[in-house]
Amino acid sequence: MTTAADETSVLPPTPGAPATSLAELQAREITAWFGDRKVLDRVSLTMPAGGITALIGPSGCGKSTFLRILNRMHELVPSAQLAGQVLLDGEDIYDPAKRLIDARRAIGMVFQKPNPFPAMSIRENVLAGLKLTGTKASRSSKDGLVESCLRKGGLWDEVKDRLDAPGGGLSGGQQQRLCIARSLAIKPRVLLMDEPCSALDPTSTRVIEETMKDLAREVTIVIVTHNMQQAARVSDQCAFFLASQGTPGVIVEHGDTAAMFQNPQDPRTSDYVHGRFG
Numbered sequence: 127m128t129t130a131a132d133e134t135s136v137l138p139p140t141p142g143a144p145a146t147s148l149a150e151l152q153a154r155e156i157t158a159w160f161g162d163r164k165v166l167d168r169v170s171l172t173m174p175a176g177g178i179t180a181l182i183g184p185s186g187c188g189k190s191t192f193l194r195i196l197n198r199m200h201e202l203v204p205s206a207q208l209a210g211q212v213l214l215d216g217e218d219i220y221d222p223a224k225r226l227i228d229a230r231r232a233i234g235m236v237f238q239k240p241n242p243f244p245a246m247s248i249r250e251n252v253l254a255g256l257k258l259t260g261t262k263a264s265r266s267s268k269d270g271l272v273e274s275c276l277r278k279g280g281l282w283d284e285v286k287d288r289l290d291a292p293g294g295g296l297s298g299g300q301q302q303r304l305c306i307a308r309s310l311a312i313k314p315r316v317l318l319m320d321e322p323c324s325a326l327d328p329t330s331t332r333v334i335e336e337t338m339k340d341l342a343r344e345v346t347i348v349i350v351t352h353n354m355q356q357a358a359r360v361s362d363q364c365a366f367f368l369a370s371q372g373t374p375g376v377i378v379e380h381g382d383t384a385a386m387f388q389n390p391q392d393p394r395t396s397d398y399v400h401g402r403f404g
């Protein structure tokens with residue numbers, strides 16, 4: 127179980143630090159186990175800087191596991207093991223010399239179920255990452271951060287007059303956008319989204335999709351989705367995962383989203399994207 131505290135237990139950016147550049151994320155030969163059960167086998171994927179990569183595939187093929195490996199959340203599971211590399215702009219986040227906290231700071235995560243701190247105000251939710259790490263910031267810089275993150279999360283206009291109202295009082299779609307704003311407050315270079323719209327209605331889903339497209343200008347996005355229309359609408363590239371008959375998950379095919387949907391190279395991809403299984 128992942129909690130909101132996991133999501134925000136990261137260091138805030140250094141005050142006055144320059145804006146970060148777009149980052150490429152590269153997974154190399156990732157193999158993952160839970161206990162002695164191998165669930166991913168030598169999965170490699172480059173997620174381009176400033177692009178939206180969608181991870182698609184049937185239930186149980188390892189998409190969420192792969193996503194959680196991308197910001198070192200897999201290692202929170204006691205039985206979990208891993209081989210391979212995850213390179214953020216060429217530097218392996220699993221290098222023993224690297225700090226876990228730096229990986230979590232650079233690579234944020236938004237979960238399937240919106241998980242704001244319900245009793246905290248909207249403003250406090252956005253600032254939760256700063257607060258948890260005890261970082262001092264002036265009232266005016268916090269105000270600016272709250273506004274910019276809520277704007278980027280596509281929520282500002284709806285909440286600007288009630289920033290002190292509890293986060294738990296927002297609708298599901300608004301709560302998810304609040305979680306996006308909260309993850310942005312620590313200025314991640316990559317944002318991982320695990321089925322972020324699966325608990326939302328179609329209108330909220332479209333608002334989040336528009337928010338994602340805007341965000342991709344400044345943060346690399348990787349999204350797990352079961353919704354093929356959503357993958358087609360939002361992503362630049364797709365990776366199709368499959369774990370056939372108890373074998374570990376692999377990427378069957380990946381590439382430009384339009385090509386994956388219109389002219390897939392593998393018949394299994396064609397069957398999946400056209401809804402013939404999964």
Ligand SMILES: Nc1ncnc2c1ncn2[C@@H]1O[C@H](COP(=O)(O)OP(=O)(O)OP(=O)(O)O)[C@@H](O)[C@H]1O
Binds near residue numbers: 165189
């Ligand atoms: N904490 C865990 N402990 C043991 N096995 C796990 C754990 N989490 C996932 N698994 C197993 O790893 C495999 C991959 O699961 P994962 O959740 O990554 O798949 P998925 O493609 O994201 O599925 P879904 O689309 O249903 O979310 C599955 O067989 C699952 O049962």
